[in-house]
Amino acid sequence: MMRDYPGLDFIGRGEGEQFAVDLVKCLAEKGDLSKVKSLVWRNNGEIIVNEKASKLPDLDVYRVGWELIENWSKYRVPMTGELGAVVQFSRGCPFTCTFCGQWDFWVEWRHRSISRFVDDLEMLRHQYGVTYFFFADENPQTLPETWYGLFEEIKARQLDIHMIMNLRVTDIVRDQKQLQLYREAGVVTVDLGVEAVTQDRLEEVNKKTTVNHNARAIQLLRENGILSIVQTIVGFPDETPERLRLTFERLKEWAPDLLHFYYVTPFPFTTLGSRITPEDIAEKDLSKWDYRHTIMRLNHMAPDDLRNMVKKFTFEYNFNPKNFFQILNNPNPYLRESLINALFLILKNRSQLASLPNQTSPMLNLEILRSA
Numbered sequence: 542m543m544r545d546y547p548g549l550d551f552i553g554r555g556e557g558e559q560f561a562v563d564l565v566k567c568l569a570e571k572g573d574l575s576k577v578k579s580l581v582w583r584n585n586g587e588i589i590v591n592e593k594a595s596k597l598p599d600l601d602v603y604r605v606g607w608e609l610i611e612n613w614s615k616y617r618v619p620m621t622g623e624l625g626a627v628v629q630f631s632r633g634c635p636f637t638c639t640f641c642g643q644w645d646f647w648v649e650w651r652h653r654s655i656s657r658f659v660d661d662l663e664m665l666r667h668q669y670g671v672t673y674f675f676f677a678d679e680n681p682q683t684l685p686e687t688w689y690g691l692f693e694e695i696k697a698r699q700l701d702i703h704m705i706m707n708l709r710v711t712d713i714v715r716d717q718k719q720l721q722l723y724r725e726a727g728v729v730t731v732d733l734g735v736e737a738v739t740q741d742r743l744e745e746v747n748k749k750t751t752v753n754h755n756a757r758a759i760q761l762l763r764e765n766g767i768l769s770i771v772q773t774i775v776g777f778p779d780e781t782p783e784r785l786r787l788t789f790e791r792l793k794e795w796a797p798d799l800l801h802f803y804y805v806t807p808f809p810f811t812t813l814g815s816r817i818t819p820e821d822i823a824e825k826d827l828s829k830w831d832y833r834h835t836i837m838r839l840n841h842m843a844p845d846d847l848r849n850m851v852k853k854f855t856f857e858y859n860f861n862p863k864n865f866f867q868i869l870n871n872p873n874p875y876l877r878e879s880l881i882n883a884l885f886l887i888l889k890n891r892s893q894l895a896s897l898p899n900q901t902s903p904m905l906n907l908e909i910l911r912s913a
C-alpha cells in the first residue's frame with residue numbers, strides 16, 4: 542500500500558490503541574519514528590517497516606470514547622428502531638478457518654473483565670438509552686464458564702437489553718442447557734457461520750464443525766426463542782448448479798430465520814489467499830472484493846449463473862409462505878416484528894420498494910409492509 546499510494550504517510554499494523562498514542566506522542570515531541578512499534582513509514586523515500594508491537598496484554602486498559610458520539614439517534618437498528626452500539630468483550634479466535642483473517646490479526650484470544658464490560662453496557666443503557674448491542678467478537682464463548690458468567694452478570698443487573706452476536710454452531714450445541722440463560726440475559730439473535738452443508742467443504746475450510754452441528758444449532762436456537770441468521774459461503778472453484786441446489790435444499794430443511802450467502806474471497810492475509818495462484822482469481826477489481834461478488838474462477842459454471850441462483854434462492858427462501866408462517870407464528874412480538882422488518886429491508890434493498898417515501902423514523906412499520 543505504501544508503494545502504491547505515495548500520499549500515504551503511515552500505516553499502523555494490528556491493534557491501534559497503544560500504537561495511536563505512541564505515534565501521536567512521537568510526532569508531537571519530534572521523536573524517532575523508528576522507535577514506534579508497528580509503524581510503517583517513509584524515511585527519505587525508503588519504506589521502513591518497524592518491529593510489530595505484541596498484543597495488548599490487558600483489554601481493560603483502554604476504553605471506547607463513547608462520549609465522542611454527538612448524536613446517538615443516528616445509530617438506530619434498522620430492524621427494531623432501538624439505539625444500538627457495537628461492543629467488544631473479547632478479541633481473537635482459537636480456530637483457523639482458511640477463509641478468515643481474524644484469528645491471525647488478533648494473535649491470541651483474550652477477554653475483558655466481566656464487570657468492566659458490563660459496566661459499559663450499563664452506562665450505555667442508562668446514560669444514552671442504548672438497548673441493542675452488537676458484539677464485535679469473533680469467538681466470545683471460547684471459555685464456557687467465563688461466557689456463562691458474563692450472562693449471569695448481565696442478568697443480575699437487570700439491564701433489559703437486546704444482544705446479537707456471531708457464535709459457532711459447536712458452542713450452541715455445547716451450551717444447549719444454557720440457552721435459556723442466553724435468553725434471560727437478552728440474546729435475541731445469533732449469527733451462525735454454518736458456511737456449508739456438506740462435510741467435505743467444512744473440512745476443506747477447516748471449520749472444525751459438522752453438518753449435524755449446523756442443523757442442531759439452528760434447531761436449538763428456535764426451541765429457545767432465539768433467532769438464527771445463517772451465513773453460507775458460495776463461489777468456490779468447484780461450485781456446480783447441483784451443489785448449489787443441494788445447499789438450498791439442506792438450508793430449507795434446517796429452516797433458519799434468515800439466510801445470507803457470502804462469496805468466497807481469498808484475501809492474501811488468509812490461508813486460502815496464500816494457497817492460490819493469480820490464475821485462480823477471476824475478479825481483479827479489488828473494489829468488488831466485498832463478499833458480494835464472485836472472485837474466484839469457477840470451473841463449472843458462469844459467474845452470472847451463480848449470482849442468479851443465489852439471488853433467486855435467497856428471495857424465494859425469505860419470502861416463501863412457510864417462512865412467513867414461521868415468522869407470524871413466532872410467539873415473541875419483538876422477534877416477530879424484527880423479522881418482518883428484516884424482510885422489508887431485504888425487499889427494499891432489491892429496489893422493489895425504492896419508490897416508497899422516506900420514513901421519518903428508521904423503525905420500519907408493519908403498515909408499510911402490508912400496503913406494499
Ligand code: B12
Pocket residue numbers: 553555556557558560561627629641642643675676677678679808831832833
Ligand atoms: C460490527 C461489524 C460490522 C458492522 C459495522 C457497524 C459499525 N457501525 O461499526 C456492519 C454490520 C455494518 C458491518 C458491515 C460489513 N462488514 Co463487518 N464486521 C463487523 C465486525 C463483527 C466487528 C468490527 C469491530 O467493531 N471490531 C472491533 C474493533 C475494536 O476492531 P477493529 O475495527 O478491527 O479496530 C482495531 C484495529 O483494526 C485498529 N484500528 C481500527 N481503526 C483504527 C484507526 C486508527 C487511527 C488506528 C491507529 C487503528 C485503528 O485498532 C482497533 C483496535 O485494536 C467485524 C469482525 C470483527 N470481529 O472484527 C466484521 C468485519 C470487519 N466485516 C467484514 C465485512 C466483509 C463487512 C461487509 C463488507 C459485509 C458485506 N458484504 O456487506 C460490510 C461492509 C460495511 C462497510 N461499508 O464497510 C469483514 C472484513 C473482512 C476483511 N476484508 O478483512 C470482517 C472482518 C468480518 C469477517 N468476515 O471476518 N460490519
Ligand code: SF4
Pocket residue numbers: 634635636637638641642643644679680709734748
Ligand atoms: S471464521 Fe469464525 S471460527 Fe473461523 S477462524 Fe474466523 S472467527 Fe474463528
